[in-house]
Amino acid sequence: MDVNLLAIIFVAIFANNIVLSQFLGICPYLGVSDRLETSLGMGIAVIFVMTMSAVVTWVIDTFLLVQFDLVYLRTITFILVIAGLVQLVEMVLKKTNPTLFRALGIYLPLITTNCTILGVALLNVQAGYNIIQTIVYAISTGVGFTLAMVIMAGIRERLDLADVSSYLRGAAVSLVTAGILSLAFMGFKGMMTL
Amino acid sequence: MDFVLATVMIGGLGLLFGGLLAYFAQRFAVEEDPRVEIICDLLPGANCGACGFAGCASYAENVVKGEAALDCCIPGGKNVCNNICEVMGADSVASGGNKIAEVYCVGTNEVTRNKFYYHGVNDCKAAMMYGGGFKACQYGCLGLGTCVEACPFDALRMGENGLPVVDVERCTGCGVCAKACPRGVIKIVDAARTGKVVLCNSRDRGKVTSDACEVGCIGCKACVKACPQEAIVVENFLASIDSEKCDGCGKCVEVCKRDVIKDVVKVAVG
Known part of the structure; x- marks a missing residue:
C-alpha cells in the first residue's frame, strides 16, 4: 500500500487525531490533563511506548501471525506483547537511565493498558503499512495525542481560574470543553483523509 | 491443527516474554535501600515541600543518603521525626515543636x-x-x-x-x-x-x-x-x-x- 508519509503525518496528528476524532485514550485525556506539566510528561511517554510497541507488534504480525495464518489472534497477542514489552523497558530504564525513568515515572506502567497503544498497533496492521509507515504513523499519532493533551491542559488550567457557573464547575465543564475541542478538530477531516 | 498452532503461538510468546522478564529482572535489578520505602511510608505523603525537597519520596531518599536532617518534616511533627530517627538508628533529634x-x-x-x-x-x-x-x-x-x-x-x-x-x-x-x-x-x-x-x-x-x-x-x-x-x-x-x-x-x-x-x-x- 503506497501512502505518502507526509499525508500519514497530517492525518494522524490532525484529521484523524487519536483522541479527538477516533475517541481512543479518553481516560488519560481527561484524567491527566489538569496540568500542563503532567500532560506533557504523559504525552512523551505515550510517543515513546507507542512507537516501540508498534514496531514490535508489526514484526510479530508480519513474521509470525500472517505467516502461520493466525491473524485472528492479533488482539490477544498484541496485548501480551505490549504488556511484556513495557515491563521490560521499565526495568532496563530503571537501571540504565534513572533520570528518564523518573521523568516517565508512573506513566509507563499506566500506558501498558492504554487503548491508544493497542489501537495504533491494530490500525497499523489493518491498514497494511510497511515498517517505515508504521513508525511514522505511530510517532505522529503519539504527537497528535500529546497535542490534544496539551491543548486540553492549557484550557483546563485557565478554566480553574475562570468564573464558571456552579452547576458546570469541575468535570461537567471539562467534558463540554472536550466536546467543543473535538468538534473543532473534525474540521480537519474535510481537508484530507487517507 | 489450528488449535495446536494457536496454542503454541500464544504459549510460546508468553513463555518468551516471561523468560525475558525473569532474566531482565535479575540482570537489571536495582538495589534499593529498604529504609527509603519505610521512611516514605512514615511520612504524611502530602508532598507539601515544607522540608525543602521535591516531595516525600525525595526527602526519604535524602534522609537515607544522609544528606537531609531527620527533623525536616514539619507536618509530621515530633512523632514522624521520632519514627524516622528510629529507622535510621539515630538518637532522637529535638525538633522545634508543632x-x-x-x-x-x-x-x-x-x-x-x-x-x-x-x-x-x-x-x-x-x-x-x-x-x-x-x-x-x-x-x-x-x-x-x-x-x-x-x-x-x-x-x-x-x-x-x-x-x-x-x-x-x-x-x-x-x-x-x-x-x-x-x-x-x-x-x-x-x-x-x-x-x-x-x-x-x-x-x-x-x-x-x-x-x-x-x-x-x-x-x-x-x-x-x-x-x-x-x-x-x-x-x-x-x-x-x-x-x-x-x-x-x-x-x-x-x-x-x-x-x-x-x-x-x-x-x-x-
Whole structure:
C-alpha cells in the first residue's frame, strides 16, 4: 500500500487525531490533563511506548501471525506483547537511565493498558503499512495525542481560574470543553483523509 | 491443527516474554535501600515541600543518603521525626515543636472598605495586579482563597465573612498557605503558645488604617500602657504581643478601641 508519509503525518496528528476524532485514550485525556506539566510528561511517554510497541507488534504480525495464518489472534497477542514489552523497558530504564525513568515515572506502567497503544498497533496492521509507515504513523499519532493533551491542559488550567457557573464547575465543564475541542478538530477531516 | 498452532503461538510468546522478564529482572535489578520505602511510608505523603525537597519520596531518599536532617518534616511533627530517627538508628533529634497557621487579619467584608469592585480571576495573586488589590487596606486579607486552594491538607476553608478559617485539627504548619498568600497575612506560629494575639497585619499609619478598616490596629499604644507584663510593643503602627511574656490577663482587650486583640487559637498539643 503506497501512502505518502507526509499525508500519514497530517492525518494522524490532525484529521484523524487519536483522541479527538477516533475517541481512543479518553481516560488519560481527561484524567491527566489538569496540568500542563503532567500532560506533557504523559504525552512523551505515550510517543515513546507507542512507537516501540508498534514496531514490535508489526514484526510479530508480519513474521509470525500472517505467516502461520493466525491473524485472528492479533488482539490477544498484541496485548501480551505490549504488556511484556513495557515491563521490560521499565526495568532496563530503571537501571540504565534513572533520570528518564523518573521523568516517565508512573506513566509507563499506566500506558501498558492504554487503548491508544493497542489501537495504533491494530490500525497499523489493518491498514497494511510497511515498517517505515508504521513508525511514522505511530510517532505522529503519539504527537497528535500529546497535542490534544496539551491543548486540553492549557484550557483546563485557565478554566480553574475562570468564573464558571456552579452547576458546570469541575468535570461537567471539562467534558463540554472536550466536546467543543473535538468538534473543532473534525474540521480537519474535510481537508484530507487517507 | 489450528488449535495446536494457536496454542503454541500464544504459549510460546508468553513463555518468551516471561523468560525475558525473569532474566531482565535479575540482570537489571536495582538495589534499593529498604529504609527509603519505610521512611516514605512514615511520612504524611502530602508532598507539601515544607522540608525543602521535591516531595516525600525525595526527602526519604535524602534522609537515607544522609544528606537531609531527620527533623525536616514539619507536618509530621515530633512523632514522624521520632519514627524516622528510629529507622535510621539515630538518637532522637529535638525538633522545634508543632506549628500551626494563623490568619493575621480580622477585616471581614463588613468592616473593611473596598477601593473598587473587583470582577476578575478568582485568585488573590491575580487580584493584587490590579492597583495592588481591591481592599482599601493594602495589608489585609483579600479573601479570594488562594491559601485555601494551596493547602495540601484541606485545613483551610473560606468563611462566610470573607476570611479563611484554619482547621486546627488538620493544620500541620507546613507553611504552604503562608507562601501562597501574596500579602503575607498568614503566619506560621508555635501551636503551643498561649495568651492574646493582635490579629492585624497593617503597617499603615493610624489614619490610613482607620479609613480603610473598622478593626485594624492603628498603633495607639493603649494596650502597651495597659499591659502589666510589658509584653506588648508597637512597631510600624502595629502592636504585637510577646507570647512568652503574655499571661492572658485580658487588660489589653479591655482598652483596645479597635477590637483587634483576640485569644490565641487553643490547640491540643499531643
